[in-house]
Amino acid sequence: MRLGGAVLKRAAALLLLAATSATAQVPPPTTATQSTFRWTGTLSQGGLIVGTAPSGTRTLTLDGKPIALAPDGRFLAGFDRDAGPQAMLAATLAGGLVLRQSLTITPRSWDISRLSTLPKYPVPEAEFTRIRPGELAQIKAAREISAASDGWQQAFAWPVTGRISTLFGSQRIYRNGEAGSYHSGVDVAREIGAVVRAPADGVVILAADHPFTLEGNLLMINHGMGLNSAFLHLSRIDVKVGDRVIKGQPVGAVGMSGRATGPHLHWSLRWNAAKLDPVLVAGEMR
Template sequence: MKRLFIVASILFYVANANANNKTDINVSTDGTRTTLFGDVIQGGLLYGKSTEAVTSVKIDGVKVPVHPNNNLFVFGFGVDAQEQSELVITYVDGSVDRQPLKVAQREYKIDRVNGVAKKYVSPPKSVLSRISSDSAKVKKAREKMSYRTDFLEKSIRPAEGRISGVYGSRRVFNGVPKRPHFGLDIAGPTGTKVIAPWAGKVVLAEPDLYYSGGTLIIDHGLGVTSTYIHLSKVDVKVGDEVQQGDKIAEIGATGRVTGPHLDWRLNWFNRRLDPALLLDE
């Protein structure tokens, strides 16, 4: 029979979505095997480090890739993640840690946006195949899996400007309810410099997708990607390696927008996370 252990030492940084601050919560029992770092909240990204060899990790039954060299893993909670979650870690000796996680729930604002071109609210049939093709390109880019570990570094802001839109807000375009907003909007003049918040490898660089306009996706490892949309200019190409702080693009007003801004997004595979939680501001 496999022995069961509670995850021995877990350090949680829980973000308060309303007060915009973080609280440290220490959970420990005898012995130390795994430590978690991140935000146990809807939209939060967490990574774990283990002192013993790990064979598998699952979050709510979903397989989490494990780095082959240093027993590192990362995962995230989506915009509507349930409050009760469970992390299961299996070690090379066959023992298993099961840790319940209480995911902080958030209240999302309703964001009413008027003046959006009709073709972006109710697209004509003539562009549906293009929209489908665009979606497939983005999905394929986010499915790429590497063993990069760029997400371990402290992130920096990708552009200067006013925050004009936030993660999770329920969007209503011209009175028509649409999907929630999944990024952080930074308003700025067309041509404003966009820099890489983390190092990474470019996996998508498109000058003109239907909804997102100029679009860039960078891989940071183990399913973590960042996305930059509505760009007026893309300065990198697929396969390029970028370093933190490198200029990668310029803010624009391409795709479905009402003014120039950067929409910065964060994903763990297909789970959409909140990039604002990466910053101290």
């Protein structure tokens, strides 16, 4: 009986060891979650961030306004030239829980451009008043086009390189001291005919068939997620509405159509209604 009991005890011990070893080889399942916002970019007036929302986010807002959320949880958020010192991100999760993140937006100072030889209106004011509403309607309609593109995920490149002649955000004072709206993009001085290239993948949403009073030959590209580029004063446009373009593809040429004092490219960027500084998005010119 003693021998039999010892054998039974040893057998039980071996079974316990085997069961323990088998359990140790299958670790318990784990779930990776992100309970906070993450982002890269510039939190300043004219800046843009690319972020990732908390895991399980169903809807996302910035200062109470809905913003697009990619399937992988990434999003864009841009801050206008006149953005206030604070912004609020809010993510609503599947169960109704709302996670908020306050953002501190760095203020900037702006240059004043005095264009004493340039009138505020490039044509007689009465004619400008008659023509301009139709042009603005075309621009507004183009910005409202929803075009699927992954260009917003790319590192943006300068569409043309050269001397920056006017910075984003500068205030323009025209002939007779008349103040204009602030400069919504960056001017790069180049010779007429210099090739303009797409700064990122996108879809053409406007390719003017005639020069606009201010913008001249105007081209607009949607990069997805509410981000779009506009190229002003072109001498020619080489693409048409609906075309898909890839980063680096020629899309037009530098000119001085519309209101311009010399040949240059005006490149502006918008995220939804926020006007952005291309220098902060594209980085140092190379």
